[in-house]
Amino acid sequence: MEFKYVGKSITRPDAVKKITGKAIFLNDIKLPGMLHAAILRPDYAHAKILSIDTSAAEKCEGVVKVVTGRGCKILYGDNIRDLVPMAVDKVRYIGEPLAAVIAEKPYQAKQALKEIKVEYEPLPVLTDALQALEKDAVLVHENSGDYWHLPGLGPIQGTNIANLYKLKKGDAEKGFKDADVVVEAEFNYPHGSSCAIEPHGAIAWFHEDKTIECWSSSICPFIIREELARVYGRPSSDVRVHIPELGGCFGYKSDITVEQTVAYIASFVPGRPVKWVASRREDFTSTLLGHGIRTRMKIGAKKDGRLTAMETRVYHSTGAYADTGIHVCIAAGHNSAGAYEIPNCDLQAYLMYTNQPAVGAYRGYGHQESQFATERMMDMLARKLKMDPFELRAKNYLGPGKKTAVGETLCEVNGDVTKCVDIVKKAIYGKKQEKKEDDKYFYGRGFAALMKTPKGAPNSAKGCYLKFNQDGSVCINMGGAEVGQGLRTVVQQVAAECLMIPPERIKVYTEIDTQFSPWEWQTIGSMFTTQGGRAVVRCCEKAIKMMKKTAAQALRVDLDMLDYNGKCVYLKNDPTVNVPLEGLVYGYMYPNGMTVGEVVQSSDAARLPRYSNPDENGQGTMGVSHTFGAQGCEIRIDKETGEVLVDHFASAFDVGRVINARQIRGQVAGGVMMALGATLHEELKFDKDGKMLNPFMKKYRFPTIKNRPKKQTIEFVETPETIGPFGARGIGEHPVIGVAPSILNAIYDATGIEFTQIPVTPEKMKEALKARK
Amino acid sequence: MSEKITLTVNGTKRSVEIDGWERLLDVLRDKLDLTGAKRGCDDVACGACTVVVNGEAKKSCSLPAKRCDGAEIVTIEGLASGTEVHPIQQALIEAGAVQCGYCTPGIVMSLYALFTKNLNASEDEIEDVLEGHLCRCTGYEAIWEGALLAQKLLKKNKKK
Numbered sequence: 067m068e069f070k071y072v073g074k075s076i077t078r079p080d081a082v083k084k085i086t087g088k089a090i091f092l093n094d095i096k097l098p099g100m101l102h103a104a105i106l107r108p109d110y111a112h113a114k115i116l117s118i119d120t121s122a123a124e125k126c127e128g129v130v131k132v133v134t135g136r137g138c139k140i141l142y143g144d145n146i147r148d149l150v151p152m153a154v155d156k157v158r159y160i161g162e163p164l165a166a167v168i169a170e171k172p173y174q175a176k177q178a179l180k181e182i183k184v185e186y187e188p189l190p191v192l193t194d195a196l197q198a199l200e201k202d203a204v205l206v207h208e209n210s211g212d213y214w215h216l217p218g219l220g221p222i223q224g225t226n227i228a229n230l231y232k233l234k235k236g237d238a239e240k241g242f243k244d245a246d247v248v249v250e251a252e253f254n255y256p257h258g259s260s261c262a263i264e265p266h267g268a269i270a271w272f273h274e275d276k277t278i279e280c281w282s283s284s285i286c287p288f289i290i291r292e293e294l295a296r297v298y299g300r301p302s303s304d305v306r307v308h309i310p311e312l313g314g315c316f317g318y319k320s321d322i323t324v325e326q327t328v329a330y331i332a333s334f335v336p337g338r339p340v341k342w343v344a345s346r347r348e349d350f351t352s353t354l355l356g357h358g359i360r361t362r363m364k365i366g367a368k369k370d371g372r373l374t375a376m377e378t379r380v381y382h383s384t385g386a387y388a389d390t391g392i393h394v395c396i397a398a399g400h401n402s403a404g405a406y407e408i409p410n411c412d413l414q415a416y417l418m419y420t421n422q423p424a425v426g427a428y429r430g431y432g433h434q435e436s437q438f439a440t441e442r443m444m445d446m447l448a449r450k451l452k453m454d455p456f457e458l459r460a461k462n463y464l465g466p467g468k469k470t471a472v473g474e475t476l477c478e479v480n481g482d483v484t485k486c487v488d489i490v491k492k493a494i495y496g497k498k499q500e501k502k503e504d505d506k507y508f509y510g511r512g513f514a515a516l517m518k519t520p521k522g523a524p525n526s527a528k529g530c531y532l533k534f535n536q537d538g539s540v541c542i543n544m545g546g547a548e549v550g551q552g553l554r555t556v557v558q559q560v561a562a563e564c565l566m567i568p569p570e571r572i573k574v575y576t577e578i579d580t581q582f583s584p585w586e587w588q589t590i591g592s593m594f595t596t597q598g599g600r601a602v603v604r605c606c607e608k609a610i611k612m613m614k615k616t617a618a619q620a621l622r623v624d625l626d627m628l629d630y631n632g633k634c635v636y637l638k639n640d641p642t643v644n645v646p647l648e649g650l651v652y653g654y655m656y657p658n659g660m661t662v663g664e665v666v667q668s669s670d671a672a673r674l675p676r677y678s679n680p681d682e683n684g685q686g687t688m689g690v691s692h693t694f695g696a697q698g699c700e701i702r703i704d705k706e707t708g709e710v711l712v713d714h715f716a717s718a719f720d721v722g723r724v725i726n727a728r729q730i731r732g733q734v735a736g737g738v739m740m741a742l743g744a745t746l747h748e749e750l751k752f753d754k755d756g757k758m759l760n761p762f763m764k765k766y767r768f769p770t771i772k773n774r775p776k777k778q779t780i781e782f783v784e785t786p787e788t789i790g791p792f793g794a795r796g797i798g799e800h801p802v803i804g805v806a807p808s809i810l811n812a813i814y815d816a817t818g819i820e821f822t823q824i825p826v827t828p829e830k831m832k833e834a835l836k837a838r839k
Numbered sequence: 840m841s842e843k844i845t846l847t848v849n850g851t852k853r854s855v856e857i858d859g860w861e862r863l864l865d866v867l868r869d870k871l872d873l874t875g876a877k878r879g880c881d882d883v884a885c886g887a888c889t890v891v892v893n894g895e896a897k898k899s900c901s902l903p904a905k906r907c908d909g910a911e912i913v914t915i916e917g918l919a920s921g922t923e924v925h926p927i928q929q930a931l932i933e934a935g936a937v938q939c940g941y942c943t944p945g946i947v948m949s950l951y952a953l954f955t956k957n958l959n960a961s962e963d964e965i966e967d968v969l970e971g972h973l974c975r976c977t978g979y980e981a982i983w984e985g986a987l988l989a990q991k992l993l994k995k996n997k998k999k
Contacts, residue, residue, distance in 0.1 A: 075935070077932060077933075078937065080937075080940065081932045081937045081940075082924060082928075082932070083940075084937050084939075084940025084943055085924065085928045085931060085932055085937055085940065085943050085944070085947060086875070086915065086916070086918070086919050086924065086928065087873075087874070087875020087876070087914070087915035087916055087944040088875065088916075089940050090874075091877070091941065093874075093877070093878065094868075094874040173858075173860075260975075261975060262939070262941070262975055263877070263879040263880075263885055263887055263939070263941045263942045263973060263974065263975055264877070264879065264939070264941040265878075265879070311939075311940065312939060313877070313879075313939045313940070313941025313942075314938075314939040314941060314975050314976055315939075316975060343878075345881055346879070346880040346881040346882070347881055549939055550938035550939025550940065550941075550976045551938070552938065728935040729935065731935070731980075732935050732938060732976070732977055732978075732980075732981055735977060735978035735979075735980040735981070736938070736975070736976045736977050736978040737978070738978055739977075739978030739979065740975060740978070762880070762881060762882045762884070763879075763880045763882060763884035763885055763973060764882050764884045765882075768884065768885075768973050768975075770969075770970045770972075770973065770979075771966060771969045771970055771972070771979040771982065771983065772966065772970050774978060774979045774980065774983075778978075778980060
């Protein structure tokens with residue numbers, strides 16, 4: 067199939083505004099009469115609040131109001147309604163909002179915070195899922211059984227279990243009996259932060275006419291709208307949410323995070339907008355974390371390498387509130403089967419309340435944590451079987467006719483893992499390794515296969531409004547959040563291809579405003595290209611049909627005699643008989659001024675086909691768009707410093723169709739780097755009292771340009787997906803999935819050291835090398 | 840305590856009342872309406888706030904504003920002329936180095952300071968400068984290519 071615009075590296079339409087510093091991000095917004103909030107965080111990670119004395123703070127210069135959670139009855143959440151905008155009678159984590167000062171200037175609010183006096187009664191602190199599971203563990207939520215939750219999930223009253231997901235496929239017990247070899251290990255993917263360079267922030271404004279307006283650095287304006295409307299008893303149509311440019315997301319700006327807190331604060335000063343922007347410390351302690359997942363895994367196999375059974379236990383330290391972590395945990399459960407068909411599965415995932423900031427979405431969530439275990443285990447199993455790890459994997463890959471862990475049968479359109487494997491194998495293992503060791507370094511190579519399931523939800527649709535303008539140019543408006551990933555270009559290129567109009571004549575929306583934008587669930591799960599792209603295709607097809615109908619009237623022919631070419635609608639047998647687009651978009655006008663036909667504006671939406679909630683055994687349908695890939699690396703380990711240096715990192719994904727060649731490379735290169743950060747540098751650490759030890763970029767060891775791989779091979783397989791536009795699947799999250807296991811497999815190859823935890827920092831590497839001697 | 844300082848910002852002389860503790864970034868963003876420089880961290884790690892002060896790239900979030908009295912400042916808003924972007928900006932766009940765009944203005948300003956001082960900066964020197972800028976989107980690959988392309992474009996322009 068030849069494409070004119072799809073697959074080309076067109077320049078993103080927001081590039082010039084961003085590079086001239088003129089793109090408007092949340093913190094750049096100033097509103098008339100705007101006040102500023104600062105939020106007090108507790109001294110303890112778990113404590114009863116005995117008293118809060120705000121009297122001195124109220125007298126400070128510029129202070130308009132001091133707010134506490136006293137008497138607040140608001141509970142919110144999209145999955146489990148366990149969240150509070152501000153601590154009421156106890157604090158559950160170190161970053162929790164405890165009180166807030168609203169002042170004329172930001173520094174006045176911050177100064178006055180220091181004057182608030184709080185008395186606490188400290189409670190025992192939980193900082194790990196396994197600790198929270200212990201029989202006599204203190205309860206983070208005493209009445210968790212009372213919380214509203216979606217059907218089929220939710221907390222177990224009297225425990226710290228916020229949800230227990232169970233998947234049963236076949237008979238795992240029998241599968242392990244049939245196995246000749248069994249391997250078992252525990253892995254840990256500790257807490258991290260998406261750590262976008264733009265921190266979270268929001269502005270809330272309760273107007274005198276009882277409407278509510280909110281600006282947020284979020285990717286889910288409609289969830290914010292609906293939740294604010296519910297909490298404050300307004301119709302959704304009275305809540306207006308604006309999303310300006312977003313300075314990165316990587317997961318943690320999804321779901322409702324800081325907005326309810328800012329709205330609660332602003333509700334005390336109706337008539338005036340209140341702005342709050344997180345400091346970097348608050349971005350770490352008081353928004354959403356990633357990961358925090360321990361995975362215990364057992365795999366059984368026959369001598370010939372065929373897998374017989376898998377048992378997985380995921381223990382997720384999800385933090386003080388579970389609403390945002392629940393899907394992370396469920397995904398880690400069923401995705402632990404990875405890219406393989408395993409006939410018998412017993413997978414369980416424990417979502418555990420702890421006294422830490424809540425975990426939420428992080429690029430690839432549920433996949434990288436659990437498949438870190440799977441892909442390390444495949445190498446371990448291969449060694450036990452004395453089998454080539456590529457051969458072992460090849461015997462078990464999912465593919466057409468094979469059944470996933472959730473019981474879904476895959477088809478050819480779901481993509482081809484073996485083609486991805488071949489690319490990476492050739493890139494990394496294509497030539498013989500020159501040496502394993504020299505004076506300065508150990509050398510190693512590693513590999514991981516991966517599978518990404520689609521992230522659906524009931525009715526998780528994406529909408530699109532398209533309108534033709536008088537001159538035949540086009541405006542497209544959608545609710546998908548541009549966080550840097552490049553979805554505006556996807557919309558532009560897909561529409562250009564469908565409408566046969568050059569991309570520069572197609573203007574894509576620059577901000578989301580729930581008053582004008584079509585509905586979208588939220589921009590998560592690498593689903594925009596597939597679902598949003600399909601919505602664009604549908605709108606384009608509708609618009610073309612409208613123009614043809616009008617032309618049929620104007621030219622007095624039947625509809626099927628006509629064709630469309632991006633410039634005009636013409637008679638198939640005689641193209642000289644035609645009506646140009648300009649004569650159709652607002653209807654066809656006869657010489658006497660009488661006008662017929664529709665105004666060419668179309669609207670549509672798309673969702674994942676046949677997505678279903680899992681049944682009691684965790685079986686269901688994920689909604690078609692699975693993606694396979696493979697990643698591998700060549701590394702060097704500095705004997706003296708213990709530093710792991712990545713000489714070459716290779717990634718291949720079956721993306722169905724490349725929409726923008728340059729941008730898709732950027733997505734993969736960025737994803738690999740982000741996961742290299744998690745694998746080798748980044749970890750958010752807590753002490754036993756639940757205090758975060760390193761909530762700063764430098765101490766969190768955010769990777770710099772000097773940490774990048776020397777070389778990245780990035781290639782794509784294109785097995786078209788039937789539901790995506792021109793066959794395209796998503797790619798945003800996938801590049802992070804196979805990084806940790808491939809690096810750690812390479813470390814084993816280089817040194818024989820079996821790491822089961824990340825990050826493998828130079829200090830840890832040095833220690834392990836020393837212990838080996 | 841409030842005091843008055845005078846800055847030359849992007850070629851225009853501007854007097855501004857400041858509080859003693861205020862940083863240059865606060866003054867630029869809140870008092871001079873130049874919001875192109877961004878705040879991203881608390882520990883001078885990210886570089887999103889970088890502007891050029893008397894020819895040197897500075898992280899404006901930690902620079903006391905009163906120390907800038909009389910200084911010549913160039914911000915991201917001062918680089919493009921009309922609808923024509925600066926060659927450094929053009930190069931970064933061409934290389935695909937702009938994704939979310941939050942770290943981008945700071946990177947542009949650091950490269951501007953570097954290449955203004957030394958157009959023949961070595962790859963090591965360029966990498967040292969870029970090490971002071973954190974980016975979560977690109978994996979640095981496109982930024983690196985953009986920086987090299989920028990140097991090439993600037994050299995070409997100089998020959999003309």
